[in-house]
Amino acid sequence: MTIAAYAPALRDTRWSVVSVVVGAGIVTAIQVGKAAIATPLLQADLGLDLAAAGWLTGIFAVLGLVGGIPAGTLVARAGDRRILVLGLASVALGAITGATAPGYTVLLASRVLEGFGFLLVTVAGPAILNRVVRDGQRDIALALWSCFMPAGMALAMIVGPLFGDWRMLWWASAGLAAAAIMAGLTMIPAAPARIAVSWRRTVSDAMRVLTSGGPVLLAVCFAFYSLIFFALFSFLPVLLMEQMKIAHGTAGLLGALTTGANIIGNLGAGYLLARGASRSSILFGAYLIMGLAGLGIFSQAFGHMPTFLLCLLFSSVGGMIPATLISSAPLLAPSAALASVAIGLVMQGSNLGQVIGPVAVGGAIETFGWTAAAGIVAIAALIAAAVAVFIRSDHNPTG
Secondary structure (H helix, E strand, O other), rough: OOOHHHHHHHHHHOOHHHHHHHHHHHHHHHHHHHHOOOOOHHHHHOOOOOHHHHHOOOOOOOOHHHHHHHHHHHHHHHHHHHHHHHHHHHHHHHHHHHHHHOHHHHHHHHHHHHHHHHHHHHHHHHHHHHHHHOOOHHHHHHHHHHHHHHHHOOOOOOOOHHOHHHHHHHHHHHHHHHHHHHHHHHHOOOOOOOOOOOOOHHHHHHHHHOOOOOHHHHHHHHHHHHHHHHHHHHHHHHHHHHHHOOHHHHHHHHHHHHHHOOHHHHHHHHHHOOOOOOHHHHHHHHHHHHHHHHHHHHHHHHHHHHHHHHHHHHHHHHOOHHHHHHHHHHOHHHHHHHHHHHHHHHHHHHHHHHHHHHHHHHHHHHHOOOOOHHHHHHHHHHHHHHHOOOOOOOOOOOO
């Protein structure tokens, strides 16, 4: 199809709203990345080891282990814009609590509050896009949405080293969340009037999604992707500093470049999906490449430059996975009305991997060294590739 043929759909799609929603996602992803880039500062100030630092990233997603589906039903009941704003407010409050934390315990608790906000935003964001974007442009819009995580983490790694004190980084992230709240209230149209739904119906809807097969497979795939992704990116600055002997600021820039490469895969998946590429094939190939690249990175079998190039490959190819999974969730939902619940389940899988990855890998590295992470990444990638084979979303069951 020519660009001229796409023009009417592009004009009708509310790209200003897409920009605000993606921006809100980026703000929440900064909260993830700031813990990774601030790890050396936290180690120096609070005396943390890598296992404890891994918990600061992993516990961020702990509410998402059980909260994905409830968040999806909350979006359906209360409205997607309202939940997005509530999520950003939770992020801001968590960041302020962390900035004023007297020690590790309160800081860890503040990360749970930030993670609650992250969960709400990541479920409400796709629901808003699904509502405001035309059918023919949804794969593209959701591919743009999937860029929020690498974009936010890359920004955190670029800006983080400019702060000599990790507490100032936390204050700055709270300010960004407050700005995103104002943009969301100003630019995002409110959802149409909602019909009251009983909690019995809510539980029934959740069970329909859990027993429908497709969303569960997507959630499992996202869990393994997050495990693999955060196995590397939770400790990438430390890996670069320890293995390549580079300065904190340089590690931040290289980490940002590597994380930003994930966007290539996000957009590439949107391009391929819009042209009818098989979702299971995209996922299968991307998982295998991530697994092989992860083996090379953590086994330290190569020199500094080849290892860094493998990090770029790991990130760029891996970016195809979240874009494919997120755009598949509405297609595999039992009905159009349950799209937000299906997205919630998929994000629940994402949060599971986000908890397991940093904690398992941080503990393994602390006990056995960097090579211990290679086996975890390779096994997770193989299992995920096998699961991906069974995903079939060529037909839209929502009708």
